[in-house]
Amino acid sequence: MVIKPVFAVCSLHYDPHCVWSLLDLVQSNYFVGHVQINTTLLPNARNLAIRKALENNPDFTHLVFIDDDMTDFTAEHAEALIEADKDIISALVTMRRPPYTIPTTLINHETFTPQSVIEHMKKESILEAHTVGMAFTCIKRHVINRLAESTPTGPIWFTMDREPRQSLQAEIIDLADDLRHKFLDNAISFGEVLNDAISFGMSAHIGTNILGEDICFCNRATKFGFKSWVHCGVIVSHVGTKPYNVRDTIKFHLDDEVNRLYNQPKGDTINEEDSITKSRSIVPA
Numbered sequence: 001m002v003i004k005p006v007f008a009v010c011s012l013h014y015d016p017h018c019v020w021s022l023l024d025l026v027q028s029n030y031f032v033g034h035v036q037i038n039t040t041l042l043p044n045a046r047n048l049a050i051r052k053a054l055e056n057n058p059d060f061t062h063l064v065f066i067d068d069d070m071t072d073f074t075a076e077h078a079e080a081l082i083e084a085d086k087d088i089i090s091a092l093v094t095m096r097r098p099p100y101t102i103p104t105t106l107i108n109h110e111t112f113t114p115q116s117v118i119e120h121m122k123k124e125s126i127l128e129a130h131t132v133g134m135a136f137t138c139i140k141r142h143v144i145n146r147l148a149e150s151t152p153t154g155p156i157w158f159t160m161d162r163e164p165r166q167s168l169q170a171e172i173i174d175l176a177d178d179l180r181h182k183f184l185d186n187a188i189s190f191g192e193v194l195n196d197a198i199s200f201g202m203s204a205h206i207g208t209n210i211l212g213e214d215i216c217f218c219n220r221a222t223k224f225g226f227k228s229w230v231h232c233g234v235i236v237s238h239v240g241t242k243p244y245n246v247r248d249t250i251k252f253h254l255d256d257e258v259n260r261l262y263n264q265p266k267g268d269t270i271n272e273e274d275s276i277t278k279s280r281s282i283v284p285a
Contacts, residue, residue, distance in 0.1 A: 010045035011068030096240030124233025
């Protein structure tokens, strides 16, 4: 198959660090096209980017999303993601503020520690994940085709949702039982039952976390049988007060561990579970 990748950037303004990296992509001639969407409402921006890519390059095979605060990437980084031949695959990126968390939830409850990150970087491991961010991420065309959802304003792929309450299923069962008894025992109207159900539905999100468009996209992709991955051999920086990458993540946690052990009261023993080899996770729980 002939590879015909495009890249998409959603931004109202570009960080100068990002601009230099984008120039490398354009000058490489690796991509058959690119799109720019000037809005910061990310679900809409990503949807518009896909629509525009489909219009401008209808035969593209891969779409690489690049956030406007990413830097230190080249065409070779994108090529490595594409050559991995995965449905959805992200570079290894971090948040830009301490503790420089890696925004990836790995399969099988595996967690990143400083040592495991170093080993995965050495091996250029490709790890399966529940979800990945879209900061520097490649999506195959067949995933885009399958996940297209029709709306009155055109197809969409990205939305934002809320995480279901853990107790929601039990609450629904209780509500259904309550409504059944009301309806049968009190002969109330169907309209009143429906009103109770609607009121419950409108409050079902209360007390839950908002899920980003990237997490919602990966969750939907999983339901369709697609998998998400993170490529530990593709390191991209996230611009904050300076460009930050996974090396800052490792350094932060190792420094924190050393300081914690160094400041331990004299005479105390160091438990093996507190050692660096069992350092706390540097991915979200």
